[in-house]
Amino acid sequence: IFSGFCLSFLSFLFLLLWYISMFRLPRSLTGIRVAASCGTAAPRRAARGMISTQSVAAENLRKQQLRERVREWGNVDLKLVPEFPSKAPCFPECYVDIKNPVYAPLLHACRSGSGGSMHRVGYILAVNRILKVQEKYVNHIVEIGQCLHNISLIVDDICDDTTQRRGEPSAHVVFGVAQALHGAYTALFNIMLSVDIHLGSVPVALEECARMHLTNAMEVHWRDTKLPPTEQQYMSMVDGKTGGAFRVVTRMLLDLAPPMPEWLNSILLGISDDVGRFFQIRDDYLDLVSDEFAKKKGGYGSDFKEGKFSFPVLHCLRVRPDTLPIFLEVFRKPASETTEEDVSHLIGLLREAGSLQYTLDVLVGLAERIFGSCAMLKQHGYDSSVMSTWFTNLASGTDNLVLPIPDPAKCPFKVTSTAGEGVASVTPVDSPSSSSKLAVSIPVPMPAAEMTLVQKLCFQVLELDLTTNLGDIDRVIRQVLACYEVYFKDNGLAPRDFWICFPWFLLLKGGIKATAEKGHSMVIRRLIKVSPFVDDKFFALFQKAVDYYTSKALWLKGKPTKLTPVEMCERKPINFRIMRWLVQRWYRPGTGVAAVPESDRMALENFLALVNAEQRLAYDRNGKHYNLILHFHSHYGAVEGQRKFEQYKAALYSTLCDGGLRSVAERWTQVLAECAAEAPPSEDIKIGARDLVKAGFTVAKACIEDVDLASSTLGGNWGWMRSHFKPRTLDSMFADFIQLRAK
Numbered sequence: 001i002f003s004g005f006c007l008s009f010l011s012f013l014f015l016l017l018w019y020i021s022m023f024r025l026p027r028s029l030t031g032i033r034v035a036a037s038c039g040t041a042a043p044r045r046a047a048r049g050m051i052s053t054q055s056v057a058a059e060n061l062r063k064q065q066l067r068e069r070v071r072e073w074g075n076v077d078l079k080l081v082p083e084f085p086s087k088a089p090c091f092p093e094c095y096v097d098i099k100n101p102v103y104a105p106l107l108h109a110c111r112s113g114s115g116g117s118m119h120r121v122g123y124i125l126a127v128n129r130i131l132k133v134q135e136k137y138v139n140h141i142v143e144i145g146q147c148l149h150n151i152s153l154i155v156d157d158i159c160d161d162t163t164q165r166r167g168e169p170s171a172h173v174v175f176g177v178a179q180a181l182h183g184a185y186t187a188l189f190n191i192m193l194s195v196d197i198h199l200g201s202v203p204v205a206l207e208e209c210a211r212m213h214l215t216n217a218m219e220v221h222w223r224d225t226k227l228p229p230t231e232q233q234y235m236s237m238v239d240g241k242t243g244g245a246f247r248v249v250t251r252m253l254l255d256l257a258p259p260m261p262e263w264l265n266s267i268l269l270g271i272s273d274d275v276g277r278f279f280q281i282r283d284d285y286l287d288l289v290s291d292e293f294a295k296k297k298g299g300y301g302s303d304f305k306e307g308k309f310s311f312p313v314l315h316c317l318r319v320r321p322d323t324l325p326i327f328l329e330v331f332r333k334p335a336s337e338t339t340e341e342d343v344s345h346l347i348g349l350l351r352e353a354g355s356l357q358y359t360l361d362v363l364v365g366l367a368e369r370i371f372g373s374c375a376m377l378k379q380h381g382y383d384s385s386v387m388s389t390w391f392t393n394l395a396s397g398t399d400n401l402v403l404p405i406p407d408p409a410k411c412p413f414k415v416t417s418t419a420g421e422g423v424a425s426v427t428p429v430d431s432p433s434s435s436s437k438l439a440v441s442i443p444v445p446m447p448a449a450e451m452t453l454v455q456k457l458c459f460q461v462l463e464l465d466l467t468t469n470l471g472d473i474d475r476v477i478r479q480v481l482a483c484y485e486v487y488f489k490d491n492g493l494a495p496r497d498f499w500i501c502f503p504w505f506l507l508l509k510g511g512i513k514a515t516a517e518k519g520h521s522m523v524i525r526r527l528i529k530v531s532p533f534v535d536d537k538f539f540a541l542f543q544k545a546v547d548y549y550t551s552k553a554l555w556l557k558g559k560p561t562k563l564t565p566v567e568m569c570e571r572k573p574i575n576f577r578i579m580r581w582l583v584q585r586w587y588r589p590g591t592g593v594a595a596v597p598e599s600d601r602m603a604l605e606n607f608l609a610l611v612n613a614e615q616r617l618a619y620d621r622n623g624k625h626y627n628l629i630l631h632f633h634s635h636y637g638a639v640e641g642q643r644k645f646e647q648y649k650a651a652l653y654s655t656l657c658d659g660g661l662r663s664v665a666e667r668w669t670q671v672l673a674e675c676a677a678e679a680p681p682s683e684d685i686k687i688g689a690r691d692l693v694k695a696g697f698t699v700a701k702a703c704i705e706d707v708d709l710a711s712s713t714l715g716g717n718w719g720w721m722r723s724h725f726k727p728r729t730l731d732s733m734f735a736d737f738i739q740l741r742a743k
Helices: 002-022 040-047 053-076 101-114 119-131 134-160 170-175 178-197 201-226 231-240 243-256 262-290 291-297 311-319 319-333 340-352 355-379 386-395 448-461 470-488 493-517 521-529 536-556 565-571 576-588 596-617 617-625 628-636 637-659 662-677 690-705 707-714 730-742
Strands: 413-416 425-428 466-469 686-688
Touching: 040 690, 053 101, 053 466, 101 134, 101 178, 101 576, 101 617, 101 690, 119 134, 119 243, 119 262, 119 386, 134 170, 134 178, 134 243, 134 576, 170 178, 170 617, 178 201, 178 730, 201 231, 201 243, 231 243, 231 262, 231 311, 243 262, 262 291, 262 311, 262 355, 262 386, 262 413, 311 319, 311 340, 311 355, 311 576, 319 340, 340 355, 355 686, 425 536, 470 493, 470 576, 493 576, 493 690, 493 730, 536 565, 565 596, 565 637, 576 596, 596 617, 628 637, 637 662, 662 686
Parallel strands: none
Antiparallel strands: 413 425, 466 686
16 A cells, blocks of 8 residues: 555656646747757757757757756756667666665666666667667667666566565565655656656656556556456556557657658557567466576466466456456465465466467467568568567567567558559558557548548648748638639539548648748658658649749749749649649549640649739739739839730630630639638738648548538638637637537
8 A cells, every 4th residue: 555655646746747847848839849958859850940949949958957957956967878778777877866875776676687688678779770760869768768667677566565576686675665666766757857858758758657657557456456357458458567668669769760651650659569468478478387487586476476367367267257266266365375286276277278378379479460560661661670580589488489470461550552552551450369459540531530640640740830821821721612613523522522631731732831931841841751642743743832932932022033923823823733633642533624634734723823813913912912913023024024924824725725624714713703802811810830730620520520511611601611720729629610510
């Protein structure tokens, strides 16, 4: 009871301190993920355009002040480890005061039995062979990862009343329960501070530590109440307790790595979960059959002596429920009174029920999944050889286990392409143990229920410091709805399918515009490149869009542009072209007016850009906005510019008429005239990129779920959308939609 109370109280205290510290950050940093140390990672991300120089300076100052305060009250300099920890943890002086007796239990645990196995270190290096994070950060993750593992062992030994660890007395036996707990958790807090300063992954580390503590508590509850969990509940506990140790380092490495495809992230996190399950179930199995394991733990069946429901026991209880009283009789005995005969009898029951063989079969299934994932990574050009070798070395020490041959077909994710387009996506396959299913990555086309997963990929782009204004968003919404009216309404595209594409359109179009104008085009180029569905055609659109917005920004500043007015006109209809590309990319080449030659479609869209410029001329001149006609005038002179404008417009009209697009042009002209006649928003509110795409997904979700709303909006009743493209919380948006649908 005392140890449980201490654990709960200290965990709550840490969460409270962390929560308070978050609100001491400068307001300008709120919502920005900065993976930075003092003068190390922050400039690297600033160079990539992920954060502003001012934010870097403020963040570095905060971290420097934090280091100084910890040095003052904790007598330790929270610094990066100087080199690779050959037998981690090697450098506890980088996060604790090794001369302070408070940390003696931790140092004892780290050094007992040579500090434990290096399996987790090997796993980190194997993952990093794929992700290629800088060595100095990997070294730090290796060090703190091993130390966190030793901290968890101290707490485990207290909760389980284990007197030996790695052949030596447990830390709480040597130093007492109170000092062991305090030493472990004080070191944990220091490690979290070190993670904040050097890795910027505190939310990841905090989440996984919270999950580990929760699942540890679940296991203790089952043990103390003698209520056996189901196999599925047990797997959920393992995913948090043992899998968390692998998942936390994987997520830290992913945070520090260059942008990766979402499907790759899913496979790596799937491997971490499977490795965690293999680790725990293997320990449960070896506890019953391995001489070497028994020597380390002080005999066979240590889980029986601790009253734990291990994986083989749960299988036995499922197929032989009548054995529960027999197991409980032994579990209720003190560990010192559990005899070898008791252990042998229970192991005999497990053999009779086929539980040991079943456990071995589950281990084989997990090994197939892990090897299959490695083979899948190799098949797609990633170096997974180190991961395969590492896991082979780990698994080969398991008694009676015959390792399977690597086969990509056994990967728990199926990497597929969409409609022959070569679009990588992943679909999960059922777990071999009928426990839980892994998360789905990006499906195409995107079901409404999966939209949150796509948002995660979007927000990798939206960590840029981007803003646009409500007036631009208002015009874009009207144009893209007109795009549906003219191109897709009568050509086989359902309203729901249009709305699936809508938030992606906002992301791509808005991101291109904002990054080009702010000079961050290379950043979004790198981020878009890892998206699972872009192709060469999109990159051509992207470059033309960047050229257009860059030249537009120069023209508005009164500077000469690289593009002529005609070249600007050829690049301006990016709204139509991105939307058309998205629809035809996600559905089928025949959707819309795909049968019309590309040159005729471009002539139509360029002509409409000129028509739109005529309709908006007075508004743009008064508001000092960019307008193609004004560009013609400034480039050639007012008279000559107007003549060239009329000449170019007539040539485009002739081309589109020859292509049979005259009726389409007339419909577009009418739609654009209606758009131009609409009064602009009374307030020109600035809106950040995150809020923009949140609103886009929220609007799309509402229209996907409500057919009438989707059709009505596309029919012209789109005014309700405008109020949602403002800086607002996601919850308030959904609340508004509930009221809207109720009406």
